[in-house]
Amino acid sequence: MNVIASDLSGVLEIRPKVFSDERGFFVETWQSEHYCSLGLPERFVQDNHSFSVKGTLRGLHFQKKFPQGKLIYAVTGEVFDVVVDIRRDSPTFGSWCSFRLSEKRCNQLWIPPGFAHGFLTLSPSAHIIYKCTDFYHPEDEGSICWNDPTLSISWPICDSPLLSKKDAAAPRFSEALKSL
Numbered sequence: 502m503n504v505i506a507s508d509l510s511g512v513l514e515i516r517p518k519v520f521s522d523e524r525g526f527f528v529e530t531w532q533s534e535h536y537c538s539l540g541l542p543e544r545f546v547q548d549n550h551s552f553s554v555k556g557t558l559r560g561l562h563f564q565k566k567f568p569q570g571k572l573i574y575a576v577t578g579e580v581f582d583v584v585v586d587i588r589r590d591s592p593t594f595g596s597w598c599s600f601r602l603s604e605k606r607c608n609q610l611w612i613p614p615g616f617a618h619g620f621l622t623l624s625p626s627a628h629i630i631y632k633c634t635d636f637y638h639p640e641d642e643g644s645i646c647w648n649d650p651t652l653s654i655s656w657p658i659c660d661s662p663l664l665s666k667k668d669a670a671a672p673r674f675s676e677a678l679k680s681l
């Protein structure tokens with residue numbers, strides 16, 4: 502397993518060992534001893550699976566009182582995944598970083614609690630699964646508009662992404678964080 506630290510403390514790209522043979526491949530996507538030794542918690546309480554068509558952008562989402570750590574994996578396709586540091590006491594508060602997660606790379610992204618998260622589907626479609634450290638609390642959810650001018654995220658191929666109604670109406674970064 503290779504682990505690449507990012508510019509945002511705690512955010513890790515994990516590249517698990519892939520065992521390929523004539524049948525295909527095998528990969529461990531969660532093994533508590535190995536992943537906990539990287540600093541991930543042992544306890545995840547919810548697993549999610551989303552399917553998106555090309556050009557879909559989900560995010561940027563966060564929970565306020567119940568922040569979720571997330572371990573993200575692209576089972577099929579490729580996504581441009583973005584995390585934004587919304588930890589007020591962090592030296593990188595307001596900074597973002599991006600990762601390409603894909604079925605070819607078999608890579609994973611660990612996002613600790615305290616970040617807003619979103620992704621854009623680059624391939625014709627993508628199945629994304631992720632483990633969460635806290636439950637979904639819809640009443641606690643916050644969102645930031647994907648094209649916030651302060652954040653100025655360099656989304657690839659993204660003039661008019663496919664958005665949910667909620668994401669299309671998401672507030673700017675400064676407004677969204679007033680509720681934090």
Ligand SMILES: Cc1cn([C@H]2C[C@H](O)[C@@H](COP(=O)(O)OP(=O)(O)O[C@H]3O[C@@H](C)C(=O)[C@@H](O)[C@H]3O)O2)c(=O)[nH]c1=O
Pocket residue numbers: 549551559560561562563618619620637665667
């Ligand atoms: C996220 C979530 C949604 N839902 C429901 C609510 C809604 O009716 C439907 C679709 O919800 P959304 O439009 O919020 O789904 P989506 O836009 O895919 O939301 C997700 O986006 C990515 C970027 C994340 O980081 C996730 O934490 C989550 O916020 O699914 C649940 O029942 N449980 C959940 O955990």
